[in-house]
Amino acid sequence: MAYPNTKLYIGGEWSDASGGKTLDVVNPINGEVIGNVAHASRTDLERAVQAVASGFKTWSATSAFERYKVIRRAASLLRDRLEDAARLLTTDEGKPLSESRLEVNSCADLLDWFAEEGRRTYGRVIPSRGVSIQQYAVKDPVGPAVGFTPWNFPMSQIVRKLGPAISAGCSIIIKGPEEAPAAPAVLFQCLHDAGVPAGVVNLVFGTPSEISEFLVPHPVIRKVSFTGSVQVGKHLASLAGLHMKRVTMELGGHAPVIVADDANIDAATTALVAAKFRNGGQVCISPTRFLIQTNVHDEFVDSFVKKTKALKVGDGLADGVQVGPLINERRRAAVESLIEDAVSKGAKIETGGHRIGNSGFFFEPTVLTGVTTEMRAMNEEPFGPVALVKSFSDLGEAIEEAGRLPFGLGSYAWTSSASNARRLAQGVQAGMLSINHIGLGLPETPYGGVRDSGYGYEGGSEALEAYMNTRFITHDAN
Numbered sequence: 454m455a456y457p458n459t460k461l462y463i464g465g466e467w468s469d470a471s472g473g474k475t476l477d478v479v480n481p482i483n484g485e486v487i488g489n490v491a492h493a494s495r496t497d498l499e500r501a502v503q504a505v506a507s508g509f510k511t512w513s514a515t516s517a518f519e520r521y522k523v524i525r526r527a528a529s530l531l532r533d534r535l536e537d538a539a540r541l542l543t544t545d546e547g548k549p550l551s552e553s554r555l556e557v558n559s560c561a562d563l564l565d566w567f568a569e570e571g572r573r574t575y576g577r578v579i580p581s582r583g584v585s586i587q588q589y590a591v592k593d594p595v596g597p598a599v600g601f602t603p604w605n606f607p608m609s610q611i612v613r614k615l616g617p618a619i620s621a622g623c624s625i626i627i628k629g630p631e632e633a634p635a636a637p638a639v640l641f642q643c644l645h646d647a648g649v650p651a652g653v654v655n656l657v658f659g660t661p662s663e664i665s666e667f668l669v670p671h672p673v674i675r676k677v678s679f680t681g682s683v684q685v686g687k688h689l690a691s692l693a694g695l696h697m698k699r700v701t702m703e704l705g706g707h708a709p710v711i712v713a714d715d716a717n718i719d720a721a722t723t724a725l726v727a728a729k730f731r732n733g734g735q736v737c738i739s740p741t742r743f744l745i746q747t748n749v750h751d752e753f754v755d756s757f758v759k760k761t762k763a764l765k766v767g768d769g770l771a772d773g774v775q776v777g778p779l780i781n782e783r784r785r786a787a788v789e790s791l792i793e794d795a796v797s798k799g800a801k802i803e804t805g806g807h808r809i810g811n812s813g814f815f816f817e818p819t820v821l822t823g824v825t826t827e828m829r830a831m832n833e834e835p836f837g838p839v840a841l842v843k844s845f846s847d848l849g850e851a852i853e854e855a856g857r858l859p860f861g862l863g864s865y866a867w868t869s870s871a872s873n874a875r876r877l878a879q880g881v882q883a884g885m886l887s888i889n890h891i892g893l894g895l896p897e898t899p900y901g902g903v904r905d906s907g908y909g910y911e912g913g914s915e916a917l918e919a920y921m922n923t924r925f926i927t928h929d930a931n
């Protein structure tokens with residue numbers, strides 16, 4: 454299949470940018486330009502605002518049942534086009550084809566679930582204090598929204614915003630990932646072919662700061678959702694605050710993994726190696742700080758390192774590859790510098806630690822032991838294929854280390870003791886905790902962080918709440 458350049462999708466039509474500006478798309482396996490994506494101008498953004506305003510009028514007046522049918526149809530079309538979408542996703546982003554297929558499938562599942570949930574956005578009748586008074590709360594779509602989505606899950610990060618938005622009756626402009634635009638275009642084509650009316654969903658690309666400075670303050674936009682780094686998230690949240698916009702922020706993390714000495718080590722390392730190196734570690738809930746109880750530290754490291762060494766790194770389109778390249782040179786240099794800093798301060802490389810080859814942005818799956826909290830990697834999100842292993846003697850010490858950083862997104866623990874599990878559930882300060890398995894990110898479960906990792910949820914019924922206002926009505930019928 455020839456690589457398709459990506460256009461803007463505004464008001465139900467694909468178009469080049471006015472002025473014809475484009476951005477290169479680079480294949481991370483060899484650093485070569487494979488195509489381009491349209492770069493929205495101010496004129497295009499103004500057109501997108503008009504479209505999203507008119508889309509909101511149509512869609513908010515469409516019944517929840519009709520919306521449900523259209524969104525489910527889009528999910529079904531996406532499943533039909535899974536293979537094309539997955540190949541484009543791997544070509545742009547680098548993750549193995551098996552992971553891309555999972556991502557596309559998960560998008561269809563998310564759309565189905567949000568569509569269903571959109572039929573259950575109940576208000577409530579509230580018992581009144583007088584017999585002639587009726588009082589009730591109703592849920593309304595918040596209005597036209599804008600979502601800024603990153604490159605690490607080019608399609609599913611969009612669906613986590615667009616899905617609940619359109620299921621709740623909102624319209625939305627997505628600022629998609631310029632690094633990986635082709636799979637998002639497949640998603641929008643499915644929405645188009647399923648019958649989503651013009652203007653309800655819109656897709657733009659360009660210079661992120663130009664787009665956010667224009668759209669976030671724009672009076673038509675009533676809701677802002679962003680996934681990305683803490684630094685950019687704080688900037689956008691303050692801009693949105695200045696204009697009193699509803700906000701969801703899904704930001705960075707530094708996920709702790711606490712392994713107690715009563716854990717099944719073999720089961721833990723099998724699950725954790727897969728989770729750590731999924732998408733080359735470029736995942737906001739990637740397990741990062743491995744806190745291992747002293748008695749089982751060596752056994753854990755031996756098993757984890759052995760399984761890490763067995764991973765096959767390469768072109769994600771090739772058979773059997775489990776880890777692809779990083780997204781770009783900037784990301785690879787950032788990972789390298791964190792490892793150099795840790796090693797210079799006494800960390801030991803158990804495996805990996807280096808770039809691979811001269812072509813593309815490959816980096817070895819890496820395990821460091823003997824890490825300390827003075828090292829940058831133990832404080833800054835590595836967002837790459839690096840596991841940092843540290844021992845602890847008492848569970849309280851591990852819980853304290855887990856909460857030391859300002860982040861609070863994903864967290865993991867392994868233990869066979871019910872009382873340890875209870876202590877962890879009560880003590881670990883994170884938006885999500887997964888004990889004895891990797892169980893985060895299902896459509897029906899809340900997905901989001903606390904503290905510097907942001908606020909709001911992009912899964913579960915909470916995801917729809919983020920796109921609805923509650924209005925209270927009281928009526929004296931006398």
Ligand code: NAD
Nearest residue numbers: 601602603605661662665681682685703704705737834836
């Ligand atoms: P970055 O901070 O340059 O960009 C992160 C994302 O924010 C990108 O999608 C980018 O387009 C967008 N962005 C940047 N400035 C913006 C602005 N002014 N307005 C609107 N959008 C803006 O970082 P990067 O090098 O692309 O990614 C690395 C870092 O980003 C990681 O360390 C990680 O913390 C974070 N990140 C997090 C997630 C996540 O799932 N939470 C995903 C991708 C990146």
